[in-house]
Amino acid sequence: MGRAPCCDRKGLKKGPWTPEEDKQLVDFIQANGHGSWRLLPKLAELNRCGKSCRLRWTNYLRPDIKRGPFTAEEQKSIVQLHGIVGNKWSMIAAQLPGRTDNEIKNYWNTHLKKQLRRMGLDEPPPGPTAGCPAARHMAQWETARLEAEARLSLLSSSGAAATATTSGSASSSSTAAAGAAVADHAKPADVFLRLWNSDIGSSFRKAAAPVSVKEEEAVVPGDDSSAASNEMDSAAAAAEYQMFLDFAGEELGLFHGRHGGFSLFPPLDVLA
DNA sequence: AATTCTACCAACCGCAGCTCT
DNA sequence: TAGAGCTGCGGTTGGTAGAAT
Numbered sequence: 001m002g003r004a005p006c007c008d009r010k011g012l013k014k015g016p017w018t019p020e021e022d023k024q025l026v027d028f029i030q031a032n033g034h035g036s037w038r039l040l041p042k043l044a045e046l047n048r049c050g051k052s053c054r055l056r057w058t059n060y061l062r063p064d065i066k067r068g069p070f071t072a073e074e075q076k077s078i079v080q081l082h083g084i085v086g087n088k089w090s091m092i093a094a095q096l097p098g099r100t101d102n103e104i105k106n107y108w109n110t111h112l113k114k115q116l117r118r119m120g121l122d123e124p125p126p127g128p129t130a131g132c133p134a135a136r137h138m139a140q141w142e143t144a145r146l147e148a149e150a151r152l153s154l155l156s157s158s159g160a161a162a163t164a165t166t167s168g169s170a171s172s173s174s175t176a177a178a179g180a181a182v183a184d185h186a187k188p189a190d191v192f193l194r195l196w197n198s199d200i201g202s203s204f205r206k207a208a209a210p211v212s213v214k215e216e217e218a219v220v221p222g223d224d225s226s227a228a229s230n231e232m233d234s235a236a237a238a239a240e241y242q243m244f245l246d247f248a249g250e251e252l253g254l255f256h257g258r259h260g261g262f263s264l265f266p267p268l269d270v271l272a
Numbered sequence: 273a274a275t276t277c278t279a280c281c282a283a284c285c286g287c288a289g290c291t292c293t
Numbered sequence: 294t295a296g297a298g299c300t301g302c303g304g305t306t307g308g309t310a311g312a313a314t
Contacts, residue, residue, distance in 0.1 A: 016282070016308085038299065054300080055283065090302060105303075106281055 013047045017056055021046060025053055026061050059102045066098025070107055078104060079112060 017025075028044035034057065035043075037050035046053060059065075070078070074096055081092045089101035089108075096104065 014284075036299080051285095051300085052283075058301095059282075087303065101302075102282080109304095110280055 011047070012041075012049050012052075014052070017060075021048070022056070022061055025057060029057060029061075055102075059100045062100075064098055065100065070099075074099065075112070078108060082108065082112075 024044055024046055028040070028046075032043070034040055034054070037054045040046075040050055040053050041048050044053075048056075077096055078092060081095055085091050087105075089105045093099055093101040093104050
């Protein structure tokens, strides 16, 4: 995996772009498309590296970029998605039309992170999962999934059990069943269910697969110590997740419920 | 009015993964 | 199959504007 040598060339301009450079880049891309970023500077007669051109275009010059402050709805989405996928800014940006990953990242670091810090929620909990975001997020998903399953079991008490059809999932068969059940029974307000079935959920399951398998292997039947350890990890992750949800619910008005009775999911009577 | 501090954001750097040969 | 080239992503930095002293 070699590194791109384009920025190593001497004499290429760095730093802020001038309006003339912007116009040159926009005119060229609108006329020809960006094609190969590496070749673009030469073709557009810009004294910049391709990487710089791509960044300028994607983060600033693209016509579909939405400018201005983030709306409350966008803030909610960012917090919600960050809780699920972590610092996958491009993934989060994909769910917010007109916003770039760089913009979201900056917004998170300068605004939302501070709010979390004030709440004392920015530090990962101590323990084995602290350095493993995938494991922590898997635990978060698992917590939400369990709640979804509980809800679904109540909702479909008279219905037949769903057949597992979800493929590529690294979680347990019950998770796959929940995923299938979700497809059949999900209500629009069911945030988790929608996310689980979305591209994000799919990417997450895929990304978390090795961790999940490893964790399952680590649990030897009858081995109380590893089971207990796993239980503690899950509890810590679940506690962290709950803290995050509490913050999101109270501070940003996310999800449903009120102080003390907050839930990722809407009350049953809403679904009924 | 001058200086220092803080917040914000555009841009850079380097790594990782994908594609092609 | 291995290595080189290219692109995309996430972390970090540096410049600037506005606020505070």
